[in-house]
Amino acid sequence: MREINRKAGEYIVISPALFTKNDSGGPKVSYQALYRVWRPQRFDEVVGQQVIVKTLKNAIVNQQISHAYLFAGPRGTGKTSAAKIFAKAVNCHHREDGEPCNKCETCKAITNGQLNDVIEIDAASNNGVEEIRDIRDKAKYAPTQADYKVYIIDEVHMLSTGAFNALLKTLEEPPANVIFILATTEPHKIPLTIISRVQRFDFRRITAQDMVDRMKYILDAEKDQYEEKALWVIANAAEGGMRDALSILDQVLSFSSDHVKLEDALLVTGSVTKQLQKSYFLQVAGHDAASALHTMDQILDEGKDGQRFIEDLISFIRDVLLYQESPKLINVLATGLSEDDFKQLAQAASTKTLYQMIDTLNEIQDEMRFTTHPDVYLEVMTIRLCQIQDAGNEAAADGATSAEVKQLQTEIQSLQKQLADLKNQASQPVQKTKATVKRTATAPAHQHVRINLEKIYQVLDNATKQDLVNLKNMWTDILNVMDPAHKSLITLSSPVAASPEGVVVAFDNNFLLKRATFGSLAENVQQAIQQVAGDERKVSFVPTAKWPQIRHDFLAKRGYYQKGAKKAGQAKAPEAAPKAADPEKTKISQTAKKLFGTSQVEIKDD
Known part of the structure; x- marks a missing residue:
């Protein structure tokens, strides 16, 4: 709630509709998350799924409605929303071009979840055979209020084997005027016998551009201020999920008092600022290990996750690589850097060096999955990146004999030894000292696996x-x-x-x-x-x-x-005589x- 400046003769009237009753009977402000308030109510509002939307609308217009659909794809890409819109569209008597009117009683009832003929089921908590048998028995009855009875089963991959078998017969011989819409994030867990009886639609990850455009539309409608660079940070952190993007946007709005700022978006998402990434990249490209380690510690001290740091760095180097190939391939505004920044970055390392950096980052990222000491891997990664040499600089690097290089070589050997110890025993604690790269070595304790x-x-x-x-x-x-x-x-x-x-x-x-x-x-x-x-x-x-x-x-x-052993005292057979087969x-x-x-x-x- 915004602050109210009290002045003589001024007062503000607040509508009672903004309040609900809490458990103690007093007033409580009612609030809904952005992804609930701005949930799509028409096919045209579904973001980033144009092919699926067009196919479903044409099926409704041409009366080619199937009895069962499978909506598969990552979280937050519009599967359940599309299912509810489809349920409204097939039952709406005032639809236009396959779109529900959202004004008739049927559309309003479905939107509010009050129509008995549209049943939404969470398979994660209703995954037993009895629940599916109950659906199968009730599906035989004709719809009471709508033209079609629609069953929306969310997270359908959570059903048990028996439940899938119970559902299979209904999908094979469906009752008239009944539509099943199955939604899942893991279609590989659904039996092929089920998949072969449904129309499958694969929802793809939503692009960052589509998410930014949608967030702009929502913020303009809400009359909130924002920085466009902050929206790009949120879109990249959402990893293709529109619901995740709106949830993060909600957090940033709460954190920054209805003003979406770049620094607040970076704090909330845990992303690394582009300027720190730029400094780190230039330092490793310039083989300045000490400065790169200091920058990396600064990034981690701000609470950044190690895996997220590597992912952001891979994406950063990828942008530099594409810019070297053709500046037109990069949307500079979306990266949070300027054209001058990219010109400097493109000249800092050769294409071959960038390839080697990405290979090193992928290798370290894969190894970090099974460790509880990511900071050691990140330090080793930083030094390995600094060791990557361009072809023209290899001779000079081989001839370097300064005290600083020798010291770094010693530190590298120490860190590599600790890394080998961690691979053998991932759960052994490593004591981090105040120095950046010096660590207390501990003897690995061998863990024996008990065999039953x-x-x-x-x-x-x-x-x-x-x-x-x-x-x-x-x-x-x-x-x-x-x-x-x-x-x-x-x-x-x-x-x-x-x-x-x-x-x-x-x-x-x-x-x-x-x-x-x-x-x-x-x-x-x-x-x-x-x-x-x-x-x-x-x-x-x-x-x-x-x-x-x-x-x-x-x-x-x-x-x-023992059964085949010779009895005690039994004389040996002559060497010349052939041995007879022992039955035992x-x-x-x-x-x-x-x-x-x-x-x-x-x-x-x-």
Whole structure:
């Protein structure tokens, strides 16, 4: 609320409509977030999805309405809004060119969520078979107020396997005058049998230009002041989601008292100012490691996230690279820098150097995902960027013998050693000293992975070669339905034993095995196997190097070797006489081949 200057004879009348009752009975100002107030109510208001909007409008105009649709795409791109607009358009009797009128009773009821024939369901909290069966039973009845009964199921990928099966029959033979609209951010988790029965629309990320234009329109309507550079910062931070952009804009308006300023937008989004980025780039391009490290510390001290810092830097170098190729490729206003700034940046480093910088940044960004000490990686990254040399400067760099260079080389070796230690043990704390690049080295403590042998033996007791072959044939499909983060952990592994109730998976990489053992990977693999194979199996993890010994110990503990041992006191057969096949040994070898496969078993005589 704005301040009121009290003067003699002046008073302000505030409408009671601005207030609601709070729990204690007193007045409370009612406020709605910008993304709710400015939610699209017509197809023309949906930002950045022109192809989808045109297709849906033409389908309504030509009466080519399908019984089921799938709206897939990133968060905040207009999926649910488009679904509600579509529900209004198909039921509106006064629509024009496929657009709802938003004035009739039906449109108003749908907008307010009060029409019984338009049902919006959150699949994240209603993902069971009973909820879907209830929908299927009620869908048989004709709509009571509208022409079409529309079911909007949001986050449909959260439905269980049984719920999808219950929904499948309804989608295959839909009742008359019933439309299903499924919305999801993860379409890869939806069974192909469902996708093949719907019309799929892929909502794309909204461009920064479209988001800036929309925010300008809203701020002009709200009569709020703004700096255009601040809007570009918000649009870039939203990463293609219009709802995210409006949420950030709401925060900035609250922070800066209804005036969107560049510095406030940078603070709220956690982005790095362009001037600091420019200084950092010029310092690493000029091989000034000490100054670059100081600038990086200044950026981190302002609360900037390490991953976000790298992403902003990659985008910054990309802009410089495009400007070198052709200045027309860059919208200078959108970058927050001037034409003179880009001319200076373009001359600071060659194209080859920029390529090497981007490769280094991508490598460090990938390694930082599994660490709790990003500052060490950022310091190593800074020094590595400073070491990148142009072809003409390599000879001069090789001949440099100053004390400063030697000191930096020593510091680089120390930091690289700490980086290697962190890779072996991501959870070991590193004490940061007051100096920028000096750190206290600590001896890595080896973490042993506990292997549940009893659980593995239960699998081996019932394991067969055919179960293992079947699982290996499905392994690629199982990986494809897993969460991307978990998939990256288990890509370098493979099943080595399988039974109808369990699976043993061997890991080549001990670091990934530790993360798999102490995380929720096993549960995710079990769900993926159930989704692909249709049955539940317990998952156990083992190191690939220890698997032969585990297999040998299992056979020994189960007594297979003892059964084939020669009885005490039995005389040896003459050397010249051929050895007869031992039935006990034959039984052991057959059992081993059944468990592990012929290729994995080698029979040796004592």
